[in-house]
Amino acid sequence: MPLPTHPKAVLIDLAGVMHTGDAALPGAVAALARLRGSGLALRFLTNTTRTPGSVLFTKLCRMGFTLAAGEIQTAALAARTLVRERGLRPHWMVHPNIAEEMGASHPEPDVVVLGDMGEHFSYAGLNHAFRLLMQGVPLLAMARNRYFMEPDGLALDMGAFVAGLEYSAGVRAEVVGKPAPAFFAAALAELGVSAGYAVLIGDDLADDIGGAQDSGIAAILVRSGKFRPGDETHPEIRPALIVDDFAAAVEVLIG
Known part of the structure; x- marks a missing residue:
């Protein structure tokens, strides 16, 4: 899918594209300032589910980036919004850092909502979720990314735990963050821009680039973050540009 001749909006992944950990990637701060000066509408899309949106915003500002809190769209916020819109009673499986932002789990849940718990994943917690799923409760996953880039190297992401619960319980999770089309559509709806006039910049071939293309959005893949050799020659997902x-x-x- 080629880049639009006159784009109106840019959707930007955060981790691996603009920063790694608490450090901005070289040239990223100045590049964002240039992009903002162009007048293009911007949204920052992240599947990070260990950090509250307010904390993430503060962290990005400390790195030197100029942005507004309302420009950041997180998978965790999308999950909370979806739960409220559907009137669901959630059993939250989330990192302690975002537990307050998500709210308390319901004593009689009708949905399991899974985020990246990192080192807080436990057999007991996963087994409890498994038993709820076996009783017919559906699984809502904030994301299913395979890995992400930490300052000291690649780190296992929550996709392995989503796949494990799916396999054991014989269910299929509904994914709320990238690459779900609704996640991209929500960003474009807020900007008032159609998919054909938008561009996504990301480092994840499947969830960023593939997800955007499935939503009709042209995508640029960067060779930073989780980019791996071989992404350039994937037989099915072909970025507009690398x-x-x-x-x-x-x-x-x-x-």
């Missing part, structure tokens, strides 16, 4: 980093992607869009 560049070294976020700064190079911005140069293509407005240079």
Whole structure:
């Protein structure tokens, strides 16, 4: 899917594209300033579910990025919104950092909502979720990413735990964050831009690039973060463009 000739909006992944851990990637702060100066509408899309949105916003500001809290769209917030819209009674499986943001689990849940619990995943917790699923309670996953980039290297993401529960309980999770089409559609709806006039910049071939393309959005893959050798020759997912980093992607869009 080629890049639009005159894009109106840019959807930007965060971790691996603009920063790793608590450090901005080289050239990313200046590149965002250039992109913002172009007048293009911006949204930052993240499947990170260990950090509250307010804390993530503060962290990005401390790195030097200029953005508004309302420009950040998280998978955790999307899950909470969906639970409320459907009137569900959730059993939250989330990292302690976002437990307050999500709210308390219901004593009689009718949905299991899974986030990235990191080191707080336990057999007892997973087994409790498994038993709820075996009773017919559906599984809602904030994401199903395979891995992400930490300052010291790649780290296992929550996709392994989603797949484990799916396999054991014989169910299929509904994914709320990327690559779910509704996640991209929500961002575009807020911006008032159609998919054909939007571009996504991401480092995850499947969830960023593949998800955007399935939603009719052209995508640029950066060779940073979780990018792996071989992504460039994937037989099914073909980015509109592959560049070294976020700064190079911005140069293509407005240079």
